[in-house]
Amino acid sequence: MNSRYAANRVGVLSDTQQLTNNTGSLLSRKVWLPRALYAALPWFYLLAGVTALVATIYIGHWVWVLPHYALFSIACLHMGVLIYRRRRGARRQSE
Numbered sequence: 001m002n003s004r005y006a007a008n009r010v011g012v013l014s015d016t017q018q019l020t021n022n023t024g025s026l027l028s029r030k031v032w033l034p035r036a037l038y039a040a041l042p043w044f045y046l047l048a049g050v051t052a053l054v055a056t057i058y059i060g061h062w063v064w065v066l067p068h069y070a071l072f073s074i075a076c077l078h079m080g081v082l083i084y085r086r087r088r089g090a091r092r093q094s095e
Contacts, residue, residue: 045080
């Protein structure tokens, strides 16, 4: 009798379980960007990296900010080059 009740019972999720369930589906969902934004993404990363690198050269008074700018510039330059090379490699393989 108890197993039949458990099989027919609809599970009620707590607030935390519902939030976890909704967040998981939100994070695993694909993100679709407009074509122009998708095409400009590696160039945006490269521009942001170069801008941050130039800013590290010209900042003199705020010494504590320099490592943050340098790390951000390295990360942006790395991501820009990585995305560009992957897209270029994918185009070569499809030809």
